[in-house]
Amino acid sequence: MEPISLIVGVVVGVALGAGVVHLTKPKQNTASDERTDAGVTLLQTELQDAKKELKGERSRLDEAQQALATLEERERGLQEKFADQKALLEEMQTKLHESFDAASRKALQDNNKVFNEQAEERMKPLREQLTKQEKLVQDLAKERTEQFGKIGELMKTVLDSNTALQNETRQLENALKRPDQRGRWGEVQLQRIVEMAGMTEHCDFSTQTHTETESGAHRPDMVVHLPGGGSIAVDSKVPLSSYLDAMENEEQREELLDRHVKAVQDRWRELAKKAYWDSLDHSPEIVVMFIPVESALTAAMERKPAMHAEALENKVLIATPTLLIGLLRTAAYGWRQEALADNAKKIADLGKELHDRIGTFVGHLGKVGKELKSATDAYNKSVSSLDSRLLVTSRKLSELGVSEGEHSTPDQVSVAPSLPSGGEIAD
Template sequence: MAIEKIEKQLKDTFGAAAADALKNNNEAFIQLAQQTFQTQHESTKGELDQRAKSVSESLERFDKNLNQLHKAHGGLMSRIDGLGKETENLVSALQTPKVIGNWGEMQLRKVVEIAGMEEHCDFDVQKNISTDEGRLYPDMIVRLPGGRSIAVDSKVPLKHFLASFDAENEEERSACLEQHKRSVREHAKELGSKAYWDHLEDTPDFVVMYLGDAVYQAAIQVDPNLPEDTLRNHVILAPPSILIMALRTIAYSWRQEKFSEHAREISSLGKELYERLKTLSEHFDGIKKGLARAVKSYNSAAGSLESRIFVTARKFQDFGINPDVSLTSPPPVEETPRALSAPEFHETVSDEETSDD
């Protein structure tokens, strides 16, 4: 009984001690866990706050940029709308005959400037030509060396050409380009019927039809034989590249013509100068002969003075008249005029001697 009692007491004692130890350990663990959590919480909260602040600032910048983008988009749309209206107005204007004509003439002038023909004044714009049927008005007359000339007309068939860009499918676009080709052909036929070459002097039997490069390319894309066909009607289709090349060739011919003209003028001036030098040499020959005659006359007079006058005058000294005054004979002139040795002078003298004979 005593042993059982002791065992029970020991169990109770150890149980109480174990319970106390477990309780103390649990409390220590909980306290440590709370401290660790508190530390981690504070550290994590600081990092989260920092990241949240960074994200907030990024969102603010994004919102600001987005607002600016909206404003820019609004301005861009406004400009696009304005550009669309201007494009519509331009397309509408380009369908007006007067505007088309002025635009074509302006392009033609620019081509002439690029080719260097304007500074030489080798073209007349809008010069009218009188005919039995009325007046013809070519856009330009290109003057060639030798009094020849070529008529140039600018044509701008844009209606079907512009319509091809608004086509909704390839079939519709092809139909527009086909109409465009026909329009170019009709313009060429009408231009050929005017027969400018019959009303301009010394002009080849053709007229140049100027077309914009895009207009020309669109037409020959559909009909590559179009240039040959229009040539049969005495019409040469000329986009800017071809017309500039032709005008530069003509400008070169004008420069060569001016060089030849200058050479002829120089030759004429040389001939005139030669004739004047010949006349001057004749004058020099006359002066030489006059000087020779003067020297001869002087020497004859000096000899006569010495041999006749002074001999008699010295006899007065024998009578005491001016005995202190001596009479000095003038010396003869020994030098003669220098003869001109140039062959032209001898030729002149020979001509004069021949004419005298």
């Protein structure tokens, strides 16, 4: 229901109710009647106003309904026009498709023969190329088959080598579990490393050196000789059995690695107590503890990172092959520099000796030159005397017929010996 109609209904109902009450209620005093009449009059006035507004609203409603009817009519017209245009478009599209299909079929029929000829002409080089490619692919497939056969043989060789390597590794692991074999293996690794560093045994290093000190006898695995007469002891008897067992036993690995850490720590403490430097001449107060397996030291350092620093504080340097090679190459470089210095000194001594000998030789040569000059002067004087005194008499004897022939005068020597003209050379 519209709001205006509802308001009008309420007003009319109130007015009718007031009238009924007025008719049924007994008459009261005059003042009360007058108020009632005034209320009725007011309600009637409001009713008239409401009727006017209702009339206006109805008029606007009629206009709106007419406008709606006009719009609906226009919409129906547009829908009909759209339907006509759609039908026309569909008809034109159908005709266009039919025309295009007909034209396409005709053009295809006309050009099919020419197209086939041109396609055949253009495809001929491609067919030849494909034939060559097919032959090449067959050759490659054949070659690949042969290569696969060779690869198979190579893989078999690799597998056999791997099996042999595994067996050797297993044998090495078993050997390393024995203390005597493990120590020997460490010594062999140490020997290889010093050779890789370019050092020469008995000159740059010594093995199994036996020394005596107040604390007892010592025999380090190696003594590295330093330039200047110094030396450093190297020990390779590091226990690795717990580490090797840990690599094979997954369940007890943590416990075995803890044992490995303790074994390494006990070993460097033992070396610190031995004080190898006391039994070596001009040795720095440090000993090298060689661990031939890099991963063994890594495993120990992961569990006790401060181990390296603690060992250094106790004059023990824990060295793996990488670090030891660096140290040994430094020592070898020092030896080469010392050898160069020795050679330079020897060259200087030889130069001085050569200089002295040249001076002596120059002195002797000068004396020989002087003697040659004296001999030349004496010879020339003898020739002059021969010519002026003896040959004159000889010629007279020839003239007297005592003898036949004449003695000719020898030529004098006019070239004097050259004396050394260089700077003076000290004797």
